[in-house]
Amino acid sequence: MNCELSLRLQTCLDALHPLQSIADIGTDHAYLPCAGLLRGQLKRAIAADVGGGPLEAAKATISKYNLDDLIETRLGSGLSVIKPGEVEGVVIAGMGGKLITSILEADIPLAKSFNRLILQPNLDANVLRTFLMKNQFEIVDEKIVLDEKKIYEIIVVQPSQTPVVYNELDLEFGPVLRRQSSCKVFEERWQKEYDKNNQIINQLPAHHPRIDALNHRQSLLKEVLKK
Known part of the structure; x- marks a missing residue:
C-alpha cells in the first residue's frame, strides 16, 4: 500500500533523509508522515495540527494505512506540542513565511534542539530567511518546485553555533537557490x-x-x- 504525495510534499519528505523520527506541524491529512512510514524513510512520527478538523482527517489517514502505532497525533499550536528530544526533525509546510516565523519565534531554544527543520513557506520566504539569519539558523539546502501550477520553495535549516550572514540577494532569492547553475x-x-x-x-x-x-x-x- 502506498500514499501518493504531491511534488511539494515529496520534496519536503526527501529533504528529511536520513532522519527517522519527525514531527509534521500543521499536518492536515498527515500525508507526509504516512508516506514516510510506508516507504521506510521514517520509523516514527508525530502529526500535529492546531485545528480539530484537520487532526481528525489526519487520524483517518493514519488508520487507513494501519499506522496508528507509529504516528501519534497531537492537537495544539506550533511547536508547543513537542518536547525537546522527542524527534530528530520538524516539517512546517504550507503556511505563510510570517506564520512559520512566529511558530519558530515562540520557542527558539526548542526550535534549535532539532537536527533539521524543513520549512516550506507559501509566501514571504524573505521574511523567514531574515529571521533564520538573525537567530543563527543556517540554510543548508533549498529546492524550488512547480506543483499544480504553483511555485513552492523548500528551505532546509540546521541550527548554527556561529553567526549566519546573508546578503540582500540571499534573503530575497535564497542563498542556495540563487547560486544553482541552472534551474x-x-x-x-x-x-x-x-x-x-x-x-x-x-x-x-x-x-x-x-x-x-x-x-x-x-x-x-x-x-x-x-x-
Missing part, C-alpha cells in the same frame, strides 16, 4: 516578476513614489538572473 523554475519565476515590473515602470510617471523601489527591485532581479 528553469527559479529563472521563470523571477523573469516573470522582472517583466511585470518593467510594464509597471513604463506606465508610471517618472517621479512616481514607487519608481525608486521598483528600480531597486529590478537591479536585484537583474543580478540574480545574470542579465
